Amino acid sequence: MKDTLNGIANYRKWLNAQKRAFSDIASDIAENAAKVNDSVHSFISVDKDEILLKAGNVEKSGHSGALYGVPVAVKDNICIKDVLTTCASRILEGFRPPYNATVIEKLEKAGALVIGRANMDEFAFGSSCETSCYGPTRNPWDISRVPGGSSGGAAAAVAAGQVVASLGSDTGGSIRQPGALCGIVALKPTYGRVSRYGLIAFASSLDQIGPMTRNVEDSAKLLEIIAGHDPKDSTSVDIEVPNYSKELGGGIEGLTIGIPGEYFIEGIAKDVLLRVKEAMEVYRKLGARIVDISLPHTKYALSCYYIIAPAEASSNLARYEGVHYGRRAKANDLIDMYIKSRNEGFGPEVKRRVILGTYVLSSGYYDAFYLKAQKVRTKIKEDFDAAFKKCDIILTPTSPTTAFKIGERMDDPLSMYLSDVFTIPANLAGLPAISIPCGLDGSGLPVGLQLMGKPFGEATLFKAAYAHEKNNIN
Amino acid sequence: MVKVDSDMTDHTRYETVIGLEVHLQLNTRTKTFCGCSIKFGAEPNTQVCPVCLGLPGSLPVFNREVLNSGIKVALSLGCDIQKTMKFDRKNYYYPDLPKNYQISQYDQPLSGRGKIGIKLEDGTRKEIGITRVHIEEDAGKLLHSETDSYSLVDLNRTGTPLLEIVSEPDMRSPYEAYEYLVKLKQVLKYLDVSDCNMEEGSLRCDANISIRKRGAREFGKKVEIKNMNSFKAVREGLLFEEERQREELEEGRELTQETRLWDEDKRVTVSMRSKEASHDYRYFPEPDLVPFEISADLVDGIRRAMPEGPEEKKIRFAAEYGMGEKDIEVLTAEKDIADLFEGAAGLSGDRTGACNWVKGEVMMHLKERETDVKGLKLSPGNLAQVIKLAGEGKISNLVAKEVLRESIDTGRDPYSIVKDKGLEQVSNADALGEIVSKVIRENERSVSDFRKGKDAALGFLVGQVMKLSGGKANPKVAGELLRKALT
Numbered sequence: 033m034k035d036t037l038n039g040i041a042n043y044r045k046w047l048n049a050q051k052r053a054f055s056d057i058a059s060d061i062a063e064n065a066a067k068v069n070d071s072v073h074s075f076i077s078v079d080k081d082e083i084l085l086k087a088g089n090v091e092k093s094g095h096s097g098a099l100y101g102v103p104v105a106v107k108d109n110i111c112i113k114d115v116l117t118t119c120a121s122r123i124l125e126g127f128r129p130p131y132n133a134t135v136i137e138k139l140e141k142a143g144a145l146v147i148g149r150a151n152m153d154e155f156a157f158g159s160s161c162e163t164s165c166y167g168p169t170r171n172p173w174d175i176s177r178v179p180g181g182s183s184g185g186a187a188a189a190v191a192a193g194q195v196v197a198s199l200g201s202d203t204g205g206s207i208r209q210p211g212a213l214c215g216i217v218a219l220k221p222t223y224g225r226v227s228r229y230g231l232i233a234f235a236s237s238l239d240q241i242g243p244m245t246r247n248v249e250d251s252a253k254l255l256e257i258i259a260g261h262d263p264k265d266s267t268s269v270d271i272e273v274p275n276y277s278k279e280l281g282g283g284i285e286g287l288t289i290g291i292p293g294e295y296f297i298e299g300i301a302k303d304v305l306l307r308v309k310e311a312m313e314v315y316r317k318l319g320a321r322i323v324d325i326s327l328p329h330t331k332y333a334l335s336c337y338y339i340i341a342p343a344e345a346s347s348n349l350a351r352y353e354g355v356h357y358g359r360r361a362k363a364n365d366l367i368d369m370y371i372k373s374r375n376e377g378f379g380p381e382v383k384r385r386v387i388l389g390t391y392v393l394s395s396g397y398y399d400a401f402y403l404k405a406q407k408v409r410t411k412i413k414e415d416f417d418a419a420f421k422k423c424d425i426i427l428t429p430t431s432p433t434t435a436f437k438i439g440e441r442m443d444d445p446l447s448m449y450l451s452d453v454f455t456i457p458a459n460l461a462g463l464p465a466i467s468i469p470c471g472l473d474g475s476g477l478p479v480g481l482q483l484m485g486k487p488f489g490e491a492t493l494f495k496a497a498y499a500h501e502k503n504n505i506n
Numbered sequence: 507m508v509k510v511d512s513d514m515t516d517h518t519r520y521e522t523v524i525g526l527e528v529h530l531q532l533n534t535r536t537k538t539f540c541g542c543s544i545k546f547g548a549e550p551n552t553q554v555c556p557v558c559l560g561l562p563g564s565l566p567v568f569n570r571e572v573l574n575s576g577i578k579v580a581l582s583l584g585c586d587i588q589k590t591m592k593f594d595r596k597n598y599y600y601p602d603l604p605k606n607y608q609i610s611q612y613d614q615p616l617s618g619r620g621k622i623g624i625k626l627e628d629g630t631r632k633e634i635g636i637t638r639v640h641i642e643e644d645a646g647k648l649l650h651s652e653t654d655s656y657s658l659v660d661l662n663r664t665g666t667p668l669l670e671i672v673s674e675p676d677m678r679s680p681y682e683a684y685e686y687l688v689k690l691k692q693v694l695k696y697l698d699v700s701d702c703n704m705e706e707g708s709l710r711c712d713a714n715i716s717i718r719k720r721g722a723r724e725f726g727k728k729v730e731i732k733n734m735n736s737f738k739a740v741r742e743g744l745l746f747e748e749e750r751q752r753e754e755l756e757e758g759r760e761l762t763q764e765t766r767l768w769d770e771d772k773r774v775t776v777s778m779r780s781k782e783a784s785h786d787y788r789y790f791p792e793p794d795l796v797p798f799e800i801s802a803d804l805v806d807g808i809r810r811a812m813p814e815g816p817e818e819k820k821i822r823f824a825a826e827y828g829m830g831e832k833d834i835e836v837l838t839a840e841k842d843i844a845d846l847f848e849g850a851a852g853l854s855g856d857r858t859g860a861c862n863w864v865k866g867e868v869m870m871h872l873k874e875r876e877t878d879v880k881g882l883k884l885s886p887g888n889l890a891q892v893i894k895l896a897g898e899g900k901i902s903n904l905v906a907k908e909v910l911r912e913s914i915d916t917g918r919d920p921y922s923i924v925k926d927k928g929l930e931q932v933s934n935a936d937a938l939g940e941i942v943s944k945v946i947r948e949n950e951r952s953v954s955d956f957r958k959g960k961d962a963a964l965g966f967l968v969g970q971v972m973k974l975s976g977g978k979a980n981p982k983v984a985g986e987l988l989r990k991a992l993t
Contacts, residue, residue, distance in 0.1 A: 111563040124562070131556050133563060232562040236793035265565050266795050344793055347597050350606035351560050355659070370599060393597070393788035402790060 037061075037193045039246040040102055040253060047101050054101055058087030058145060061103050065147070065194040071175055074188035076108060076149040076166045082115060083147055090145050097143025098257060104139055105150040105189040105198040110241065111230040112136050115148045119155045119232050120164035123352045123377025125359045133230020134265070135199060135241050135258045142257045150198060151185030154379045155349065156206055156234045158182050159451035160441065163381045168438055171214060173477055177435040180210030180451070186244050187214040197254055198244040203234045204337050205431075205455025207242045208467035212430035212480020215469045217251045217497065218244045220455075222488050223462035224269035226255075227262030233348040235341040236267075238459040248468065248498040252276035255490060271488055279491050280498040285319030287496060290423030294330035295454055301433045303473035308429045311470045311481045314503055315427070315496070325422055327415040330457060332408045334449060337456045339392050339405035346389025352377060384445065413461045420486050425496055428454050430467040430480030454482060464490045468497045470504065520755070521720045522748050524683045524713060525637075525675035526740075528690060529668050530700045531644065531708040532575045537665035538643045539566030539609065544667075546706065550649075550660035558665035560604030565794050568593075572641055572667040573800070575699040576616045577808045579669055580639045582693050582815055585620030587805050593641075593792040598785050601659055602646040610670075612789040615640035619674075622693065623817075624685040634686050635674030644668050669700075675714065675725065680744035687711060687737050692816050696841045704736050711740050716761075717751045726751070727761040731775055734768045743768035747775050819844055827857055836865050842879035843868075849886025854893040863893055867910055883917035884910075891920040904977040905929050933980040935987060938971065941979065942987045945970045956992055964988060 036046045050057055059080070066078040090101055106112060109119045111129035113136075118124035132140070139146055153163040161169040161184025169184040171177040172192035179188040183200030187210035190198050200207040202220035211218020219242045226241045233239060243254035256277065261270040291312070296305070312322055354360030354373030361372035378386070392401035419426060431451055441448040458465035463484050470481040481500070485493040537544055540557035556564040568591075577587055594612035620636035646661040671690070677683045691702050691709065701708040711734060716726035731747055734740045747766070754761055765784070766775040791797075814822070819838045823829055829837070837847045843864065851860035868889070871882060892913065896906035901924055909920045909929065924930060932938055945967055946953055955963040964985060971984040 109563075117562070119562075127562070129556075129561065129563065131561075131564075229565050230563040233794075264567060266567050267565075267793075343790060347595055347607050347788070347790070350597060350599065351562070351604060353599065353606065355601045356559065356604050357561070366601065390788065393790055395786045395788070398788075398790070 035193070037103070037196050040099070040196055040250045043102060043196050044100075054091045055084060055087045057101070058083055058090075058103075061145070061195075065103075065189075068192050068194050071170065072172050072188050072192045072194075073167060073169050074151055074172075074179070074185040074192060074194060075105070075147070076118070076120060076151050076164070076185070078147075079149070083145070086145055086147070089140070090143055093140070093143050095143070097141065098253065099139065100143035101145055102143070102197065103145045103147055103195040104254075105186050105195040106136065106146055106148045107150045107183050107186045107198070107200050108148065108152050109156055109201055109232040109234075110135060110148075110199060111232065112146060112148045117148065117232070120152045120166055121154045121352075121377065121379070121382070122165045123354075123359050123373070124357075125377075127358050129230070131230065133241075134227035134262045136230065138258050139199070147195060149185075150183070150189055150200075153182035153184070153206075154382050155232075155345070156182040156201060156203055157345070157381045157385050159205070159209055159448050160436070160438075161185060161188075161210070162438065162442055163379055165379055170438070171435045171477075173215065174435065174475075176437055177477070178213070178438055178440075180213035180431070180435065182206040182210075183218075183244065184210045184214075187211055187216060187218065190214070190216050190244050190246060196246070197250055199241055199254075199258070200244050201231055201234070201239055201241050202455075202459065203238045203240075203341060204459050205452035207244060208455050208465060208480065208482060209431045209451055211244055211467040212469075212482075213435040213478065215472075215478030215480075216244055216246060217248050217466065217468050217501075218242070218480075219251050219255060219466045219490070219493070220458060220464065221255060221259065221490060222269075222464040223459075224267055225259050225464070225488065225490065227258075227260070227265040227268045229262055229264040229268075233344075235344040236348065237344060238337075238341060240459075248494055248501050249277060249280060251466070251497075252280060252494045269488075274491050276491055276494050280494055282495060283319065284315070284496055284499045287315075287320040287425070287492075288423040289315055289320050289322050289496075290325035290419055290426045291322060292325050292327045292330065292419070292426060292428060294327050295428040299432055299450070300429060301473065304429050304431075304433065304479050307471040307473070307479040308427070308481055311500060311504070312427065314500055318499055318503060320496075323423055325419045325426065327412075327419055327426075327457070329408065329411045329415050333412055333457045333460060334453055336405045336408040336412065337452075337460060338388070338449065339401050340409065340460075342385040342389030343393050343402050343405075344389070346386045346393065349378075349382070349386055381445075409460050412457055416457075416461045416463060416484075424486075424492055425489075426484040428482045428484070430454060430482040434473045434475070434477035434479055458484050463487060464493055466493045466497050468500060470500070519720060520717045520752055521722075522679055522715065522717050523675045523725055524677035524680070524715045524744060526673045526677070526683060526686060527712045527714070528671040528673075528687070529710040529712075530579070530671060530694060530702070532572060532667040532669060533698075533700050533708075534569060534571045534575060534667055536569055536571070538569055538572050538641070538667040539665055542665065544663075546708075548662055550658070550662060553662040554664070558604075559661060560606075560664075566609060566792075568795060569667070573616075574808060575667070575697075576639065576641050576669055577800075577805060578697050578699055578812065579671070579694065580617035580620065581805075581809055581812060582697055583617075583620035583622055583636045583639065583671070585617035585636055585639055587617050587800055588614055589800060590614060590797050591616070591800050592797040593795045594789045595792050596642075597788040600645065601657065602648050602661075602664070604646070604661060604664060608643060608645065609792055609795070610642035610789075611640035616669075622686065622689055624682065624689050626685075627681060632676075632682070634676045634682070637672040637674050639669055639671050642668050642670060675716075680741045680748060683713065683744055684737060684741040687740060692839065696813060696815050698813070698841070707735075713740060713744055715744055715747050715751070717748065717755070727763045729761070729763070729775075730765045732765060732767055732778070733770075735770065739768055739770060742773060743775060746773065750775065813841070816841075827861075829861065833861055833865065836869065837861065840879065846879055846884070846886055846889060850889040850893060853887055853890035854897070856893050856897050859893040859897050860889070863889060863910075867907060871911070871914055882914050884914050885917075888913045888917075888919050895920060895924060899931060899933070899980060900924070901929055901931050902972070902977055902979070902981065904972070905931070908977075929978060931980045932975060932978045933983045935983065938975070938979055938984060938987055941971050941974050942984065942991060944974065946988070946991060953992060
């Protein structure tokens with residue numbers, strides 16, 4: 033089954049050759065997913081009945097959809113109508129949204145077999161998938177290691193061959209970093225490219241849904257389907273969605289690739305650096321021009337992010353208090369109910385960020401923290417604007433290291449936060465960025481290469497990523 | 507110059523400073539950030555959707571109708587409209603607020619300063635400054651069980667558009683505050699953007715009041731009063747609070763900045779929370795709504811389409827109809843009254859008649875029924891018919907009043923009422939002759955009084971004719987017939 037699910041084209045070829053009902057195929061997919069899940073735990077749970085119910089709808093939808101029958105895992109923070117959607121948090125225990133996220137509507141219209149409950153860090157707060165209240169997901173390359181996070185389950189499910197593709201969400205690297213650590217293609221689109229309606233908010237000005245796939249072609253195809261303006265999301269932008277797949281094949285001669293000195297810092301694993309440099313060589317040989325650029329405010333990105341993201345999160349998560357839905361603690365009065373429900377419902381990392389966010393928005397601290405961080409955010413954006421006058425895309429490592437051991441960074445939030453040091457700037461600037469596999473380190477773990485593009489420049493990213501995929505020696 | 511304190515009474519030694527915050531519920535078709543209806547009185551939790559329920563993953567989308575109404579109000583108060591529309595989140599926990607933040611406007615409100623004119627007790631005019639007008643969403647309602655320890659939440663009202671209209675601390679007495687509210691309501695009613703009903707909560711008012719030594723530059727400690735549910739309550743609450751603060755100071759106690767609630771039954775204000783316990787709302791820009799430009803074209807378009815306001819109407823009525831100030835006050839008090847008058851005057855061609863009927867009978871019915879013009883089933887056309895019937899002498903004034911009452915009750919047109927009931931005035935001498943003879947026969951004393959030269963006795967006899975004719979007799983003709991018969 034693992035090879036069968038390796039990419040949309042392979043899967044479709046296999047599917048077309050099958051002489052049985054789609055529900056039988058879906059049943060096999062569900063059983064395979066459940067079996068693999070015992071060791072990887074990429075899904076919080078695999079609900080076979082639910083998958084068969086959805087398979088019935090797929091069958092009824094006809095065979096014409098671009099994603100007909102393609103199993104797509106969905107991170108547990110994207111609402112699927114009547115399906116448990118909990119952000120891997122106790123506080124949303126039992127919550128079944130009465131509506132579909134816009135991306136789910138689009139996937140189902142294209143005929144995809146949507147499978148929910150891909151594991152994640154609680155409320156997407158984390159870089160290792162270890163803060164899930166349902167226990168960690170393991171990296172299919174080495175199950176003693178983390179898959180990255182927060183979309184760790186979505187990444188692992190693709191890497192482990194449980195599904196053909198996944199939808200994750202990326203606030204500071206939550207699609208790209210697990211993509212890198214699991215050796216798959218992972219795209220964070222431009223802010224506003226994909227509707228956030230139905231994505232349970234972490235930090236509204238940074239969140240973006242994106243595809244996680246086995247290859248670049250699938251990434252392009254999925255983005256074509258889920259992108260576009262949505263009247264239900266005022267932050268989604270009304271710009272036509274290009275036919276990304278069609279533009280993949282063209283050469284990249286003359287493409288200018290910027291290398292920001294600020295990203296090649298101490299602390300990057302030796303093998304990561306080597307693989308990334310090899311990737312530069314691949315591009316050089318294909319006729320791209322490699323130029324040095326500078327993004328001088330990069331060093332402030334992490335601190336800026338850890339003010340803005342928790343600030344928005346503290347407000348976004350205020351609604352979870354047991355009054356209207358989710359988990360309600362037994363209590364004596366209203367205040368007691370708020371306190372107990374939140375205390376019992378949230379894990380330690382959520383509490384840490386809510387407290388942090390509440391603090392930086394408090395009167396007397398707002399100017400020194402939130403307002404200053406917004407100014408830094410503007411500076412970071414301006415860095416990119418200036419850089420993109422000199423180059424078409426920017427190349428960096430996705431993550432300073434390959435997959436680390438489960439438990440290794442749990443007691444050290446700062447080292448955990450550093451996992452996202454290269455991915456955060458693209459969120460702050462709203463830019464598209466893709467992580468693609470570029471070989472393995474000495475332990476046989478995948479290394480990720482990050483390409484960042486101009487706003488709505490996904491087509492260029494896909495083209496460059498595709499060229500690397502076809503010419504990579506690793 | 508300030509006089510010395512010694513020869514002043516308590517009441518002139520202190521100056522009261524009042525500012526009001528008015529919340530106005532707009533009567534748009536749908537809520538501020540979703541497509542749910544805002545109709546009042548539906549079954550609890552039936553006018554809701556994922557957005558106004560604040561369900562995880564839902565996002566707000568701004569209803570532009572709210573912006574249009576907001577601009578109308580701001581323009582009518584002479585405020586400048588901001589160039590950019592930007593929302594902020596106001597964070598606080600309460601079960602009637604499902605997101606636990608309210609989408610509001612903080613540092614860039616819809617409008618800047620404006621003003622409104624009120625009339626003082628001595629007849630002079632005073633301008634009260636408007637600080638700002640901003641848009642925000644309403645919360646739901648809690649229903650507390652009287653017997654058990656639970657509360658129920660109704661979220662139908664959640665997300666209903668509100669305008670907050672904040673005044674400058676320009677009012678110097680509860681009377682001025684009351685006049686400000688009356689004037690503000692009049693202006694707002696003219697715009698037809700809200701029901702402006704304080705009892706139903708579509709208009710709400712919180713007051714800030716402080717007192718200071720007359721002549722002092724600094725403001726005293728500010729007290730916010732909430733829970734005043736009528737204009738009268740605002741005046742009474744402020745009068746109470748003014749007196750309470752004065753007494754505190756007189757007795758040498760310090761006032762504290764706090765929020766107090768008006769207790770309607772006990773007629774007192776009660777402390778709710780002190781400044782220390784006040785909320786830190788942690789305002790920050792609402793990231794789910796992108797700021798957008800309010801174009802000059804939009805504002806100009808709304809300005810051009812603005813209905814005539816009360817002040818403009820007064821000026822026009824004076825010029826067009828040459829009316830006295832008192833008549834104008836009554837006829838322009840509400841837009842619907844003015845429209846009824848103008849409609850009836852135009853259709854009947856009798857402006858004086860229309861003015862008198864509206865001022866008299868129509869106002870009497872409004873008061874008697876405790877309703878507004880919309881609550882009467884009286885169209886300008888029907889009122890015009892009454893005016894014409896009476897003016898042309900086809901029915902007596904007495905009958906006209908009854909016809910008007912019936913038309914108000916049933917909505918039927920007066921011509922039909924008069925025809926069906928045969929109420930036409932009788933001016934025909936033959937038809938009245940018999941009644942006149944009967945009255946002369948049965949009222950010997952009045953007859954002899956009249957013959958002795960008491961002219962007033964004739965009036966009584968005419969009255970008897972009217973009575974016997976069921977109000978249909980033309981009193982002028984009846985008088986002439988009596989005079990002829992008795993002399």
